Amino acid sequence: MYEHGRGASGRSSSPLNHAGRYVCLSRSSHGPRAISRNARHRAGLARPHVYRYDDAAAILADQRRFSSDFARLNPEHADLMEGNIVAMDPPRHDQLRGLVSKAFTPRTIAGLSERIAALTAELIDQLPSSREMELIGDLAYPLPVIVMAELLGIPASDRTQFKVWADALFNRSEADRFARTNIDAARSEINNFHDYLREHVGDRRRRPRQDLITDLVAAEIDGQRLRDAEIVGFATILLLAGHITTTLLLGNTILCLDEHPQAQSALRSAPEQIPAALEEVLRVRSPVPFTARVTTTSVRVGDGDASIESGQLVYVWLQSANLDERRFVAPDRFAIDRHPNPHLAFGKGIHFCLGAPLARLESRIALAILLRRFSAIHIRPNQTLETHTLFNGVRSLHLELT
């Protein structure tokens, strides 16, 4: 948590330049290894952590030695991971991903543009006042959830319930989503979520519709239908991965534009720069600050002497890699025209974010509409910004609009 206020100069202070910063990564003269002690503690200091860009990229590209099969660490919870492609290795990963990848290509996703624009306009029109909004609850949360629910074919009106389940999964005080204690605590909520989705899967078996759940029900791999548990797990990851992260990206974008008012005016007069600006937001405020892999053999990472034994959980800090001065010129500078910008915010390799085209499209459209509708967007001063423990972003963000 940190206080958002305005200093004597009237300029807003922000998490990145604030002494009590909340961002998971603090880059300082120590370089990108300087993950804040807080965040390291949260993620479990006893584990190996990887911070450099080249090391992180190499690990993500090497699924043979760095597995995503976390079930091997928590075999008693393996059933909960069924269908969760982010926690799967080839060949099953590639087969399942292949089933839905067509639904998420930039070309297919582009077909959703009108719907996303209409929803954004609708959500803004519903605001009780045109002079203020709470960005997360009013727009950044409902927009991606409604889009994802519509793609899956489940009622978007149940979104308050999705939030309860998502919060149970992601709001743990011990900020390690790979920790066994977290999975234990979240188990009953995950079960409820799965029961809810299982009903929809059963319904589509009886009454097929035109939606992703029906596609998964009808899909076959080598002549075999997917099991219900796999479809439910897959739908869970799409719905959860598909909304929390995009919500954070929109919040982070406004934090960056409030901190850099010149960037806000530049984008207002040149909206064609919005896509590049969003990539820069993803780099400096990566919604998913870290991911992890399990070693399948004893390995050495980068130029370090120490080897990591087989079967170890290794934390890969995407946020740190994205601020590595060996990879990015002036990494602390928020440069909306940075090019190239090979950030790792969406991961890399076979697990590269399936929803990246959708997240990009939603955030581009929402930001363009916000900038068009309002001639100035500021973060309301003196509000306490509560941050997520596992992810990089704020839970609510009150804005003043002109």
Ligand code: HEM
């Ligand atoms: C700004 C928004 C988003 C960010 C920053 C983000 C980030 C990521 C990252 C870092 C990974 C790789 C994890 C790893 O390698 O361990 C990933 C994978 C994934 N993301 Fe996203 N994501 C976003 C939006 C979305 C959306 C909208 C969807 C909805 C479809 C989605 C679905 C997925 C899925 C299914 C995977 C697993 C892919 C695989 O294992 O093959 N994400 N995401």
